[in-house]
Amino acid sequence: MTQSGEDASGTAARGLGRRRLLSGASALTAAGWVAGTSGGWMLRPKWANAAGAIKMGIATDITGAIAPSGNSNWQVAQFAVEQINKGGGILGKPIELYLEDTASDPKIAVGNVRKLIQERKVDVVLGGITSAMRQAIKDPIVNRGRTLYIYPQLYEGQECTKHLYCTGPTPAQQCDELIPYIIKKLGKKRFALPSANYVWPQLLNKYARKVIEANGAEVIFEEYYPLDQPEYSATIGKIRDGKVDCVFNTVIPPGLQPFMKQLHESGFQKNGGTLACVYYDENLLNFHPAHEMEGLYSCLDYFQAVNDPFGNKLQADYAKKFPDTKYLFTAGSASTGMYRGVKFYEAAVIATKGDLKREAVSAAMDKGKIADGPGGGAEMVPGKMHCKMNMYVAQCKVDAGKTRYEVISKAEMVDPKEC
Amino acid sequence: MDEVVRLVFDILAFTSVMVLIVLGLGVIASMMGIFNFAHGEFVLLGAYTVFLFHESGLPVWTGILAAPLVLAVFGLVLERTVIRRFYAAPIIAMLGTYAIGLVIRESVRGLLGGLYKSIPEPLPGVYSLGGIDFSSWRTVILVVTAAVIAGSWLMLTRTSIGLQIRGSLENPALARSCGIATPKLYALTFAFGSALAGLAGALIVPLYQLSADIGLRFLVQAFLSVMLGGVGTFEGPVLGAAAVGATAAGLPWLVIPVLADPLVFVLALAIVRFRPQGFITQGRL
Numbered sequence: 001m002t003q004s005g006e007d008a009s010g011t012a013a014r015g016l017g018r019r020r021l022l023s024g025a026s027a028l029t030a031a032g033w034v035a036g037t038s039g040g041w042m043l044r045p046k047w048a049n050a051a052g053a054i055k056m057g058i059a060t061d062i063t064g065a066i067a068p069s070g071n072s073n074w075q076v077a078q079f080a081v082e083q084i085n086k087g088g089g090i091l092g093k094p095i096e097l098y099l100e101d102t103a104s105d106p107k108i109a110v111g112n113v114r115k116l117i118q119e120r121k122v123d124v125v126l127g128g129i130t131s132a133m134r135q136a137i138k139d140p141i142v143n144r145g146r147t148l149y150i151y152p153q154l155y156e157g158q159e160c161t162k163h164l165y166c167t168g169p170t171p172a173q174q175c176d177e178l179i180p181y182i183i184k185k186l187g188k189k190r191f192a193l194p195s196a197n198y199v200w201p202q203l204l205n206k207y208a209r210k211v212i213e214a215n216g217a218e219v220i221f222e223e224y225y226p227l228d229q230p231e232y233s234a235t236i237g238k239i240r241d242g243k244v245d246c247v248f249n250t251v252i253p254p255g256l257q258p259f260m261k262q263l264h265e266s267g268f269q270k271n272g273g274t275l276a277c278v279y280y281d282e283n284l285l286n287f288h289p290a291h292e293m294e295g296l297y298s299c300l301d302y303f304q305a306v307n308d309p310f311g312n313k314l315q316a317d318y319a320k321k322f323p324d325t326k327y328l329f330t331a332g333s334a335s336t337g338m339y340r341g342v343k344f345y346e347a348a349v350i351a352t353k354g355d356l357k358r359e360a361v362s363a364a365m366d367k368g369k370i371a372d373g374p375g376g377g378a379e380m381v382p383g384k385m386h387c388k389m390n391m392y393v394a395q396c397k398v399d400a401g402k403t404r405y406e407v408i409s410k411a412e413m414v415d416p417k418e419c
Numbered sequence: 420m421d422e423v424v425r426l427v428f429d430i431l432a433f434t435s436v437m438v439l440i441v442l443g444l445g446v447i448a449s450m451m452g453i454f455n456f457a458h459g460e461f462v463l464l465g466a467y468t469v470f471l472f473h474e475s476g477l478p479v480w481t482g483i484l485a486a487p488l489v490l491a492v493f494g495l496v497l498e499r500t501v502i503r504r505f506y507a508a509p510i511i512a513m514l515g516t517y518a519i520g521l522v523i524r525e526s527v528r529g530l531l532g533g534l535y536k537s538i539p540e541p542l543p544g545v546y547s548l549g550g551i552d553f554s555s556w557r558t559v560i561l562v563v564t565a566a567v568i569a570g571s572w573l574m575l576t577r578t579s580i581g582l583q584i585r586g587s588l589e590n591p592a593l594a595r596s597c598g599i600a601t602p603k604l605y606a607l608t609f610a611f612g613s614a615l616a617g618l619a620g621a622l623i624v625p626l627y628q629l630s631a632d633i634g635l636r637f638l639v640q641a642f643l644s645v646m647l648g649g650v651g652t653f654e655g656p657v658l659g660a661a662a663v664g665a666t667a668a669g670l671p672w673l674v675i676p677v678l679a680d681p682l683v684f685v686l687a688l689a690i691v692r693f694r695p696q697g698f699i700t701q702g703r704l
Binding site: 064065066067068197223224225226228229230231232233234235237253254256257258261262265266267286287288289291326 | 422425426429430433436532533534535537539543544545552554626627628630632633636637667668671672675676677680
């Protein structure tokens, strides 16, 4: 029953040389990955169980525009699954991982995800990073595919599809702590919401505006830009003229750098303005020159600076498995959500006593609870398909030209307020 | 008053970025009749050169100085091996250079791992003049752009090499019979255009971060500028770029930003409709 190591790596080498090398998936040469006959990859543990294995499908962006996040994602999936398999699997059954590249392109993704469902017949699919991707693949997975789907990224909320579980933070989780902190503790009253023109900023801003106004502050302007806009002098002018004292930014790369530079050069921070951006994690620490980062506030479910023993252990083990990797285990790249997703699934299968049928696992997921994770445990809100988790407000500090986050406050088990 | 000065500076600063990028494209298009679709990637390579210098611990400004030289050599080699085969077929040239650009862009994307890289400007921050803050690096770009325009124009109109270039473009056969080595001139012009692209990339990368698509963002607007200004002169593309740059920076003050982008094109296309030759019509330089 056991898949021999030599056999696996031999197949991998041949498959790679023949047709997959150019597909940009070079990182997949990690020992044990096997090129499938119809594209895609799978990872088997070195042992097996007579009762068969649990098949877990990962659909994420290994290539294309958001490949850096996609690669962190599958590295974390691999890491979490390896930990489970090393500990004897789930109720003695090992997890087999199947990877399909969604290639940052929903059109390609739909076909590849279908492969996971129809050919691989996986028991659960985790993945998707952008909202466009989730929208594209949720139907092939959940409705036509009749398979459980776990979406790991922080996102704009309002995803209430049955059997689709979201393990990343929602707007409520990202705004409910941070915005009152900025208004009450920092005394900021005039907000600007400059944003990239797509669905996440639009819906996040809608919620943020509610929280801002409920706390007695006001929104001076809310504005959307093409994603690659290179020039923001008009925006900076509005910030100056409107006497804005907090910029709640949802501009994303590539438009992000010119915006941040022009904002900094306008003296906004120097004159006491506060800059907040809720997707900033460790990947973005060196994204701008240090002086432009200084003082920025973010709010996420995990920062390395949280310094919890469990998270630290995870980071150390992750670094051991992927030494010198450029794909970090962070909250912004959906990695913490991926870890949580794998653990929630494990907990659910244990609760069903090994029953892998979607309805049974889904019912168990609905009441799911995990004791530990990066930044703390998490708990599904029954009937809501979203989970409570700890949220941290952090500020970027600069010591001698080096940037780091400092955790300012922790909120326990924040409600996602979705569905 | 302060507001007006600031507005003028901001628009000028962005306009000079646009002009800087268009210069190399315009020089090659006007002088050689080739639309270099790899221009955006030449800009990218200029930026990437600075990144390599920065990564290896050298000061950023050495990278900025090196970028035009690296790109000049790159352009020279490319012209000698590939581009010279395209002179007879401008349409093929577009496809060919596009393919070259694609190869460069995707290779750099691979080398960067798809990530965005930040490069600090050698002159960070702002300086104050009459109580108004100006960005130091944007000022550098403004000054360099003015100097490059003046230098290129002087070279083309006041030196003997400029005369030879103009002559061989006006009438290649006559130029050859007068003993001017036209292939050499084409190679030099292409190298010069490439060097300008490299310089543009090196100067703008601290503003925009390095990513594989840095050149792509400006490529379409750069073509629009050349169209608007008119092919065949040196001044045409510069004027075109100034018009496009100023409109792109100025419009967001007037309309919502998502509308500003397409509006630049609508305006430019409307102008091209009424002046299909561009702003400046005249034989090639």
